[in-house]
Amino acid sequence: MISRNSTFATAIALNLQPLHGIVRRPLPVYGNQVRQGRKGQAVISFENVAYNYGGGELLSEISLRLAPGSFHFLTGPSGAGKSTFLKLCYAELLPTAGHVTIFDREVRSLSRDEVAHTRRRVGVVHQNCQFLDHLPLASNVTLPLTVSNREVSGQDLGDLLSWVGLRHLADALPPSLSGGERQRAALARAVIVDPEVILADEPTGNLDWEMSLRLLTLLVELNRMGKTIVIATHDMNLIRQAKAQVAARVLRIRNRRVQLAGADL
Amino acid sequence: MVKALISRFLRADRQADRVVPPSGHTAWLTSFTAGAMTFLTVFALALSLAAGRMADRWSDALARTATVRISAPPEQLDLQTRVVLDVLTTTPGVESARALTDEEQRKLLEPWFGPDLPVEALPIPRLIELTEASEPYDAEGLRQRLSAEAPGAVLDDHTRWRRPLASAAGRLRLLGLVSIALIGGAMAAMITLAANAALAANAQVIEVLRLVGARDSYIARAFVRRFTLRAFGGAQVGALAGMIGIALLPSADAAGGFLTGLGFTGFGWLLPLCLPPLAATVAFLATRRAALAKLRELT
Numbered sequence: 117m118i119s120r121n122s123t124f125a126t127a128i129a130l131n132l133q134p135l136h137g138i139v140r141r142p143l144p145v146y147g148n149q150v151r152q153g154r155k156g157q158a159v160i161s162f163e164n165v166a167y168n169y170g171g172g173e174l175l176s177e178i179s180l181r182l183a184p185g186s187f188h189f190l191t192g193p194s195g196a197g198k199s200t201f202l203k204l205c206y207a208e209l210l211p212t213a214g215h216v217t218i219f220d221r222e223v224r225s226l227s228r229d230e231v232a233h234t235r236r237r238v239g240v241v242h243q244n245c246q247f248l249d250h251l252p253l254a255s256n257v258t259l260p261l262t263v264s265n266r267e268v269s270g271q272d273l274g275d276l277l278s279w280v281g282l283r284h285l286a287d288a289l290p291p292s293l294s295g296g297e298r299q300r301a302a303l304a305r306a307v308i309v310d311p312e313v314i315l316a317d318e319p320t321g322n323l324d325w326e327m328s329l330r331l332l333t334l335l336v337e338l339n340r341m342g343k344t345i346v347i348a349t350h351d352m353n354l355i356r357q358a359k360a361q362v363a364a365r366v367l368r369i370r371n372r373r374v375q376l377a378g379a380d381l
Numbered sequence: 382m383v384k385a386l387i388s389r390f391l392r393a394d395r396q397a398d399r400v401v402p403p404s405g406h407t408a409w410l411t412s413f414t415a416g417a418m419t420f421l422t423v424f425a426l427a428l429s430l431a432a433g434r435m436a437d438r439w440s441d442a443l444a445r446t447a448t449v450r451i452s453a454p455p456e457q458l459d460l461q462t463r464v465v466l467d468v469l470t471t472t473p474g475v476e477s478a479r480a481l482t483d484e485e486q487r488k489l490l491e492p493w494f495g496p497d498l499p500v501e502a503l504p505i506p507r508l509i510e511l512t513e514a515s516e517p518y519d520a521e522g523l524r525q526r527l528s529a530e531a532p533g534a535v536l537d538d539h540t541r542w543r544r545p546l547a548s549a550a551g552r553l554r555l556l557g558l559v560s561i562a563l564i565g566g567a568m569a570a571m572i573t574l575a576a577n578a579a580l581a582a583n584a585q586v587i588e589v590l591r592l593v594g595a596r597d598s599y600i601a602r603a604f605v606r607r608f609t610l611r612a613f614g615g616a617q618v619g620a621l622a623g624m625i626g627i628a629l630l631p632s633a634d635a636a637g638g639f640l641t642g643l644g645f646t647g648f649g650w651l652l653p654l655c656l657p658p659l660a661a662t663v664a665f666l667a668t669r670r671a672a673l674a675k676l677r678e679l680t
Binding site for chain 1: 400402403588590591592593595596597598
């Protein structure tokens, strides 16, 4: 069972620090404040961005900046371009017009190795998150460290799996996991490298309400540790629940453009 | 340096190797291809080496002997033969010279005219075989002396026989080397196809690896290491089988023909042992190229 009290959140933060042994920055400041040193800068920014799939423009004239430590929801009807927006955020897609800047680097200027390095700073959780089905859950969670030739201690990995409530499934193969377990495993995999940004694409799409709230809680805790969170969802109840816990802003995709949603939520 | 690289390749990439699931048919296909190709390469190598030895042997044997052919009226034949022998024994560079006996000439003609040819009754030229000393003789000077002292004598230094034989053997050797190159190319092509199949079958794995920040070189390494080791293992079996096959061929000494001379001698037996590392190198380069090309197609 995952606690939501602040003491536990602090413990989690302390546990996460030695987890990767690569903390490059001071520990995060809690209370949904931004980290020192990045204040005022955008971790991801869009400038007149458009994206065209070939059959017409899906996104156009998008300009925004995601501040460090911010919490955003991205909403809109199915097919509006939420997933495309997120893919632009981690250079899975390149804009057909305009400029996307991730950590002060224009994505078109990134080499393939630099894209890979950038993705180590951005954790991604998909609705249908994929794993390496032949490897146990623990190996899947540590995969971001494995590919960067880093290691994690068994204690730290155990703490992380406990945090997402999956410690007892460390040796299980991904096909045997339920939807909620897969989502939490994906979250653990996303945070193990201490990313600055976490992008979640319909993370609660396959989950019941209780499990959705548990996942939301984990994301809120991460935000309190200074992570920038962007969640694409069409679940208004989830957004209302989150706004009760954290100062989240809601972006809405309408008519190919991203707008700041008003008080109708 | 090379040892360190190989050691790193074998040890450090084990982790990368684990991220790719064990593949089914591409595994044995790669090993089988490498084994079969190496087996064929052993024979092509043996052919090439045998052709080279044959070229050297023929060339050497023909180069050290020459023939003087005397075509003269019967009453002058013995006289001109003695004159020619005198000339040859006084020619620097000629180690020995002797006239072939009627029996020897009959044997030379036997394949065409049968065993009962009355050589003594036929106006066939007299042949004198000379053996060259370690210092070569002056063929042109000898020709001039012979034409002056024995007008019916013609020196044949075997050049017109030697050239086409050496050329044929040289081409045979080249053919063997071309065969080895073609086999290597075919193996590279087959392993590339197998690698592409493995990459396509593991599209989801690649997608996950890219998502978590794996570099192309890391992903490629996982495939490259696997294919390289498979090719190396298959090639070892193929080389061993090929060497056993060659060893079981009839001895060259027993039969003396070209086909029975197809084999390795001395240090030549070490050459097939070079094939497995060579096959592994071909597999390494082919897989790496295929993997990086495939990965570049992805975002």
